[in-house]
Amino acid sequence: MKILHLNTYAGNGGAGKACLRLSRALQKQGIDSEVAVNFLFNSNPEVHNLSNGFFTKWLTAAGIISERFLNKLFVKRLPIPFSIPLWGKNLSKNQLLSNTDIIHIHWINHAFLRPADVAKLVKLNKPLVWTFHDSNAFTGGCHVRYTCNHYQVECGNCPVLKNSNPSDLSHRIWKKKSTAYGDVDFTIVAPSRWMANSVLESKMLKSKHIINIPNTLDTEIFKPRSRTESREKLGIAPDKFILMSGFMPSRKDLHKGTSYLIEALEIFAREHHIELEKVELIIFGNRDTKDMPDFPVKTTFLGTISEEEQLAICYSAADVFMAPSLEDNLPYTVMESLACGTPVVGFTTGGIPDMVQHQVNGYLAEYRSSADLAAGISWVFKQSERELLRSNARNSVMENFSGERVAEQHIRLYKTLLNEHISA
Structure with a gap:
């Protein structure tokens, strides 16, 4: 054949x-x-x-x-x-x-x-x-x-x-x-x-x-790696709560839902009494930072990452991956993150619910609700058994998308x- x-x-x-x-x-x-x-x-x-x-x-x-x-x-x-x-x-x-x-x-x-x-x-x-x-x-x-x-x-x-x-x-x-x-x-x-x-x-x-x-995807490349070593390679503080997200061109971008992420971070910091210095947002895939909006937490832009091994290190370094997309068929960033053992918080839209099981390997927020997106960040932040969450994330990919x-x-x-x- x-x-x-x-x-x-x-x-x-x-x-x-x-x-x-x-x-x-x-x-x-x-x-x-x-x-x-x-x-x-x-x-x-x-x-x-x-x-x-x-x-x-x-x-x-x-x-x-x-x-x-x-x-x-x-x-x-x-x-x-x-x-x-x-x-x-x-x-x-x-x-x-x-x-x-x-x-x-x-x-x-x-x-x-x-x-x-x-x-x-x-x-x-x-x-x-x-x-x-x-x-x-x-x-x-x-x-x-x-x-x-x-x-x-x-x-x-x-x-x-x-x-x-x-x-x-x-x-x-x-x-x-x-x-x-x-x-x-x-x-x-x-x-x-x-x-x-x-x-x-x-x-x-x-x-x-x-x-x-x-x-x-190749689950031998996208697999869980040492979070400590991954952060060392990226120069990320070992004791911070790290949120990661993909390409964010501007606040006005509709497809990727940038404005909802900004609002969610503001709500998360304000209503959940989080010390901002303990939180950092890492963004990869941005071509430049000229039109980037002001995020309410410290934000590091990694630029475009073409090597899959390096991308897997990025996912492994994060505590949670944010997927505020308003429409996506079966976004690879979500699948790749889960394969690396990093839970995902995203809207209940497109193919995201095919991959994210609510409060099992991530959090499915109400569509276009910045408040619920913030609740998802808070849910992951407060998890006492994050290793179980990471294990659930990896297993969900191996069972369905290997x-x-x-x-x-x-x-x-x-x-x-x-x-x-x-x-x-």
């Missing part, structure tokens, strides 16, 4: 990580699994580059840049990612795809596979699997929906577009997707129950075969699809 995974980039973003991690997990189970990407920033022998050669590479880059330019023309200046599928690749005659048994699509935006390009894959007569890492596949362009439910009908009147009306750009994109995907038989993998339910609510794809299989377990679920799906294909 040979599987080929398609993703726009290699290892960039959550989808890029998920794609590579799944392929590696499948390989460990004896499956012939490979990854092909549309654009490769740096040489990587682990993946096939579909934009080989100087001319092809820069033509692809031009398509990606053009899409971003178009977004500025049509999309409001909001922190909501939106894709206009204007350019793409026809892979129906590509030898890599011809020589595989199953084609597994992941994140395919940024001038890779337009709806019409996905439809052309039918010509290869292969079972097609598509993992939805965000909502774009069934919306008129947006990747993050928040409270918008227009995708349940046919999009239009898009709150993200500058020119919004019933037949606006989002409606036209939605119609193109609906037409293209209507006759394509593919299986949707939803990494979270939230994503699976979202697809079932969509008019476009609710009739497709949908299965809930989570993403995975490479072996997730690979087995995919293998069962692949075998089913191949058997149905042969007998059809």
